[in-house]
Amino acid sequence: MGKHNEFGKEGERIGVDFLKNKGYSILSTNYRYLKSEIDIIAKKDGILAIVEVRARSNDRIMPIADTITPQKIKLLVMGADHFVTDNGLDLEVRFDLITILKNSKIFKIEHLEGAFYHF
Template sequence: MAEHNDKGKEAEMLAKDWLVANGFEFVAANYRYKHAEIDLIMEKGGILVFVEVKFRSGTGYGYAEEFVDYRKRQLIIRAADHYIYEKDWKKDIRFDIVGVYRNKSGGIAFKHFEDAFY
């Protein structure tokens, strides 16, 4: 697996653990539908949360939320629609972005954007 894929999987695991520590319940990871993938599916307060995780080792090239463009959002929404139909989910949903940032000394920070798009 390429190094950027390894970092992405590590970031997803870190984000999942961080969200669980902040009151979210883990539902699924890496849900795929056709060409789309949802990194994490979590639940909190009766709301199903579809989470896109972005890793950055600094902000020189931009912030995590800037890398979820229109096309990526549409793919996530399409996969979420399929998941909702498949599970017969009848409650509220939202789409979040979690940025995972590693500084030069190896420290990890998180930036959570709730209800980031739809």
């Protein structure tokens, strides 16, 4: 596995731990449906959080949050819809983003709740 893939997986583990520490229940990680993959599906206070995790070692070229394309959002929505339907859930759904910036051995973590919306 390439170093960037290893760091991506490490970022997802950091994201899970971060959400657990904020009181979220983790329902699924790396949930796949067709071409959709959702990094983390978590629940807190009656809200289902569909969480995309982005981990980078620098953000000089563009901010991490700007790396999510409209196609990626479309796939996240499709996967979330399938998860909700398949599990018979009746919850408010929110799309979140966790960004992890690693400089040397220091991690900067941001959790953007409601990072984007589907209309």
